[in-house]
Amino acid sequence: MALEPEQIVRLEEDRVVLLDQRRLPEVVVELECRSAAEVAAAIRDMAIRGAPAIGVAAAYGYALAARRGGDLEEAYRVLAESRPTAVNLTWALREMLDDPTPERARELHREEVERCRRMASHAAELLAPRTRALTHCNAGALATGGYGSAVGALRTAWERDLVEHVLVDETRPLLQGSRLTAWELEQIGVPHAVIADSAAASFMAAGEVDCVITGADRIAANGDTANKIGTYGLAVLAAHHRIPFCVVAPTSTVDLSTPTGSGIPIEERAAAEVSARSPARNPAFDVTPAALIGAIVTEDGVHRAPYTESLAGVVARA
């Protein structure tokens, strides 16, 4: 059974309740946030993660602050600054400004999941029968608040009998692939195998990968795409092996105000996530140049290069 949107994040009377993703799937526990600041902390500490999902959580956090008569400017600030790379935070908060109600936040959540279903359908049309896909990180229901972007596409494609197998990058350092994507694929029933991130190249060389499909944290106007660290390397490797590389993300992830990837802030997280005892560098995201991306699929359809043109009309209609 796939995860339902309200299992992932929801607004109750006086709190935002979310499935704590940090120790899934071993430990299935909910986290209760009783203020916008607590929602921001949950986002910062990655109890909830994934660009569309943290946008939804921020919307709920803002609605919670409004209902409690809190300082809405402060709520906006703390939620918007909880993580720097995904544009969905500020997008969702801006959407909430005129109508900071629970109903509006729930509508935004519902529409984000509906976008996933639509983009999944578009993306599935790109896949041939018996596709052996490779995906990175978790672009599943947990990352979007329901259904998923890249994993949603694989889910729809699986239901259309187009998917043979999915290789899942474990996705160090926090193992979102090994912990979350493998769990979601198991729930949906899709045959899969986890691999060390560094093994992707050899599976490509062995002809065991027909396409690489990932989500996105922010897409610049020219198509440059920030996503979980490791995505850029996969795109280079896919190009080297002539394997299609495809990004699936809702329009809430597209940031037309950022012309190119060089304008996307890249979060560097604590060294301790990588090593408990040695100096370490821990960029959480990287930027894949548009030239390496074969298609960007949103709920509007399949966008192709030149992305500056094909993405020009894209607006997230919440």
Next chain:
Amino acid sequence: MALEPEQIVRLEEDRVVLLDQRRLPEVVVELECRSAAEVAAAIRDMAIRGAPAIGVAAAYGYALAARRGGDLEEAYRVLAESRPTAVNLTWALREMLDDPTPERARELHREEVERCRRMASHAAELLAPRTRALTHCNAGALATGGYGSAVGALRTAWERDLVEHVLVDETRPLLQGSRLTAWELEQIGVPHAVIADSAAASFMAAGEVDCVITGADRIAANGDTANKIGTYGLAVLAAHHRIPFCVVAPTSTVDLSTPTGSGIPIEERAAAEVSARSPARNPAFDVTPAALIGAIVTEDGVHRAPYTESLAGVVARA
């Protein structure tokens, strides 16, 4: 203080004693092997690993069997079959056939370390001042029985004031980079930082990597090189970013009887090393085509393409 050869593996009266590398550096403990079969188990279970180091351990195990009057054919077989990819096992055992004494095994160990010093000197000549290197897995003293191959080269280069910084791939699934290479660089005093394997590409794109330098588990006659999983992907990424990619390994790693990389057996280890709960694939090695390798450095000097010619005269003189 760098590790001494006899700290890594040695033959005592009735046993082979080796530094157990599985839980280093947190747990520093020696493992005692009282038969060739126990040495083979230590190799198989990766208490000792690294192509030259397991060759040395096998030589000691064989000498131990000879001293105890054991079945030498069986000792040869169990040691040779303990792991499939590195050619050093059979090389070292063949070297022991005519003179299976402790003295011969110790000589072979001493010569393997001496090879490392010589190849390190050759490799250091390739590096410009202020080099920022990236390395994968552990090609250090622990991997070779002393001094190291790729890490030995960085050590010599550091002593010649040529190294500014080393990025260390953590090297999943067993973290030989994060646990062993970072520990060795700390002992030598070389500035370093551990990174997730998948982060290498973004550091290359940012211009923070001047060269990639790794060891090898087996080098075919045409220069195709088997090494820890992830090496091939790094070589593709290095080529994409026009960064020199260099292999440092003793001639005991060169297998002229295997014409190309397709003839090198690739060990697939237990899925549980990658994931405790999901299906997983776990190839322990990959093959980097010679075309992606800028130089192969042995104790004889720097070999360049075409490797079929430049490696043709290479013989490990033990």
